[in-house]
Amino acid sequence: MGYDVERFVGYVNEGLLCCVCRDVLDDPLQAPCEHAFCSTCIHTWLVNHQNCPEDRLPLSIANLRPLYRYMRNDLARLQVKCTYRSLGCKVICALESIHRHEEQCYFALFGCSNAGCAVKVSQHSLAAHLCVCEYRNSVCARGCGYTLSAADEAQHNCVFELRAELDVLRTELDCKVEEVRHEMESRLDSQRRHMVQKESLLKNEVDELKGQLSRVVSDVCALLGAERTRRQELEKAELEKAELLERLKNEVLKPGMAATKAVTRQDEAHRKQNPNSLTLDYLKKKSSDVTAL
Ligand SMILES: [Zn+2]
Numbered sequence: 001m002g003y004d005v006e007r008f009v010g011y012v013n014e015g016l017l018c019c020v021c022r023d024v025l026d027d028p029l030q031a032p033c034e035h036a037f038c039s040t041c042i043h044t045w046l047v048n049h050q051n052c053p054e055d056r057l058p059l060s061i062a063n064l065r066p067l068y069r070y071m072r073n074d075l076a077r078l079q080v081k082c083t084y085r086s087l088g089c090k091v092i093c094a095l096e097s098i099h100r101h102e103e104q105c106y107f108a109l110f111g112c113s114n115a116g117c118a119v120k121v122s123q124h125s126l127a128a129h130l131c132v133c134e135y136r137n138s139v140c141a142r143g144c145g146y147t148l149s150a151a152d153e154a155q156h157n158c159v160f161e162l163r164a165e166l167d168v169l170r171t172e173l174d175c176k177v178e179e180v181r182h183e184m185e186s187r188l189d190s191q192r193r194h195m196v197q198k199e200s201l202l203k204n205e206v207d208e209l210k211g212q213l214s215r216v217v218s219d220v221c222a223l224l225g226a227e228r229t230r231r232q233e234l235e236k237a238e239l240e241k242a243e244l245l246e247r248l249k250n251e252v253l254k255p256g257m258a259a260t261k262a263v264t265r266q267d268e269a270h271r272k273q274n275p276n277s278l279t280l281d282y283l284k285k286k287s288s289d290v291t292a293l
Pocket residue numbers: 001002018019020021022023026037038041
């Protein structure tokens with residue numbers, strides 16, 4: 001759709017009007033027959049027609065061309081009033097710059113920034129609207145800390161709100177406590193199981209060690225017994241040795257034994273070299289003495 005002719009200051013050449021909407025051309029295209037149209041107008045027309053809306057000559061989208069350069073220049077220089085003129089904007093500028101102006105126009109309408117508010121408001125009147133906007137938010141004046149929209153303010157009850165929040169928190173806390181309790185119990189259970197296992201392992205080890213200890217004790221007893229026996233035998237041997245020596249001395253000092261003296265002396269020399277043979281020699285001599293008797 002084109003621009004309303006009413007918005008333009010001064011005379012607008014008829015060649016700059018759209019043949020479909022009869023307004024001033026917006027984004028213009030022209031047919032080979034030199035009739036000009038807004039881009040959207042002619043595209044919409046050609047959906048149901050295959051001709052020029054002005055003279056019915058055959059026409060398709062492929063035949064459309066940009067407007068002559070001089071006509072485009074004329075169009076760009078047309079003086080047009082801001083679209084927000086009814087709201088108070090007095091700006092008039094060339095058509096080529098009107099879009100740039102309207103985007104930043106002080107009177108342009110924007111949606112109110114409060115969520116839920118459908119009011120369209122210009123920068124010019126935004127501040128005034130925000131003071132009375134039904135959807136404005138403010139912190140509760142009675143000190144509960146809630147942010148309230150103007151619509152909620154009438155029914156707001158600090159005690160009720162805080163109590164509800166407290167209930168929610170309490171429920172959350174209960175859940176949390178239950179959760180922690182559950183976790184601790186399961187952890188304790190697993191530790192208990194672990195301890196029981198450990199205990200039985202230790203018990204087995206202790207039994208094993210007891211067995212080993214009793215074996216060692218009996219080994220030591222056996223060794224001690226053997227040692228005692230050996231020592232007793234040794235003592236007995238010593239006693240026998242001393243006794244024999246004593247007897248030998250007595251024998252040697254007895255008279256009438258001179259004949260054997262030489263032999264005895266020989267024996268003694270031999271004994272000095274080999275003291276262990278004492279008993280054997282003595283026994284031999286003894287037996288010969290017995291034979292002599
Ligand atoms: Zn048009």
